[in-house]
Amino acid sequence: MRDWPYEVFPTGWYQIGYSAELARGEVKAAKYFDRELVMFRTESGALSLLDAYCPHLGAHLGYGGAVRGECIECPFHGWQWRRDGGLGKIPYDTDAERRVGISAWPVREQAGLMLTWYDAFGREPFWEWPGITEFFDEDTFYPVYPQGADHIGVRKIIPQSPVENTPDFEHFMWVHGAGRAGHSLMWEEKEHYLHTRIGFLFGAGKKSTWLTPDGEVEGEIETEAWGLGLSNARFKLGDFITSQLTATTPVDAEHSRLFDTITATREPGDDGVEPTGRSGRMITFQKGQIRQDFDIWEHQRYVEHPPFAGREADAYAKFRRWSRQFYFDTEDAGAR
Numbered sequence: 637m638r639d640w641p642y643e644v645f646p647t648g649w650y651q652i653g654y655s656a657e658l659a660r661g662e663v664k665a666a667k668y669f670d671r672e673l674v675m676f677r678t679e680s681g682a683l684s685l686l687d688a689y690c691p692h693l694g695a696h697l698g699y700g701g702a703v704r705g706e707c708i709e710c711p712f713h714g715w716q717w718r719r720d721g722g723l724g725k726i727p728y729d730t731d732a733e734r735r736v737g738i739s740a741w742p743v744r745e746q747a748g749l750m751l752t753w754y755d756a757f758g759r760e761p762f763w764e765w766p767g768i769t770e771f772f773d774e775d776t777f778y779p780v781y782p783q784g785a786d787h788i789g790v791r792k793i794i795p796q797s798p799v800e801n802t803p804d805f806e807h808f809m810w811v812h813g814a815g816r817a818g819h820s821l822m823w824e825e826k827e828h829y830l831h832t833r834i835g836f837l838f839g840a841g842k843k844s845t846w847l848t849p850d851g852e853v854e855g856e857i858e859t860e861a862w863g864l865g866l867s868n869a870r871f872k873l874g875d876f877i878t879s880q881l882t883a884t885t886p887v888d889a890e891h892s893r894l895f896d897t898i899t900a901t902r903e904p905g906d907d908g909v910e911p912t913g914r915s916g917r918m919i920t921f922q923k924g925q926i927r928q929d930f931d932i933w934e935h936q937r938y939v940e941h942p943p944f945a946g947r948e949a950d951a952y953a954k955f956r957r958w959s960r961q962f963y964f965d966t967e968d969a970g971a972r
């Protein structure tokens with residue numbers, strides 16, 4: 637029996653990889669949303685994600701399929717399929733006009749990430765993902781790829797869990813060894829977008845740490861979530877910024893493939909690609925921190941009506957209400 641109360645995957649954009657890891661002409665099998673899929677990049681460079689099974693006799697295009705121009709060719713009898721899932725040609729019946737096709741998934745490439753859209757009703761995307769400001773700005777920040785781009789792999793984690801860090805101000809002390817809980821500075825919901833700011837004392841109670849050599853510093857964690865598949869935490873210590881995106885893409889009802897993408901402010905005068913100094917250390921530190929969360933989420937059981945303690949209740953209840961809009965099997969979802 638699964639612990640998760642919903643029958644569908646939440647609507648939204650989800651990461652399916654890094655752009656740099658799919659070359660022109662390359663084909664990869666994938667599995668997301670309980671579906672066998674194939675992704676490929678055409679010779680012109682366009683990304684494509686299709687259902688995997690060839691409509692002809694059911695070969696899996698991800699195993700032996702090959703890019704031919706703007707199509708993918710089936711390894712079984714060479715039928716060619718376009719990016720939109722339409723039939724390109726049958727090599728031994730070139731006049732054939734068949735109305736057969738494969739489901740094509742919406743795709744985008746943004747800030748070095750490859751994305752697809754999921755909606756239980758099959759609706760086309762009704763919002764776009766703008767990307768992470770820091771991931772576009774390689775003058776001020778280290779490039780995210782490859783150093784900041786981590787494949788966490790498939791874990792028993794649902795997309796709801798990582799984004800629930802947003803209202804969870806208490807867990808910093810327990811999971812992340814912080815000296816003090818965070819507190820809410822701002823909470824803003826704009827339909828699928830949730831934007832918050834959390835006040836946070838870095839190096840709380842410590843005379844000196846590598847991050848806060850002169851003692852504790854009042855900083856901020858700014859969070860942004862676009863649906864439940866993509867959530868970013870921006871750690872701000874004065875003008876030193878670290879930006880970390882957690883992407884959780886369902887594979888089946890209980891498992892997701894996770895990606896951790898991070899960058900930080902360049903060290904003064906450093907125009908290299910490899911993060912150094914405080915920046916490098918912060919990136920390594922945060923990659924370790926998020927793994928502590930992953931371990932909790934992996935073994936966690938979802939509690940639908942938690943017995944919240946005092947000050948937890950407000951933000952958590954707001955978060956749970958916001959998150960319902962992405963589940964289209966629940967009575968109140970979509971009624972907003």
Ligand code: FES
Pocket residue numbers: 690691692693694695710711712713714715
């Ligand atoms: S199964 Fe794909 S061409 Fe025959």
Ligand SMILES: [Fe+2]
Pocket residue numbers: 801807811812929
């Ligand atoms: Fe956390």
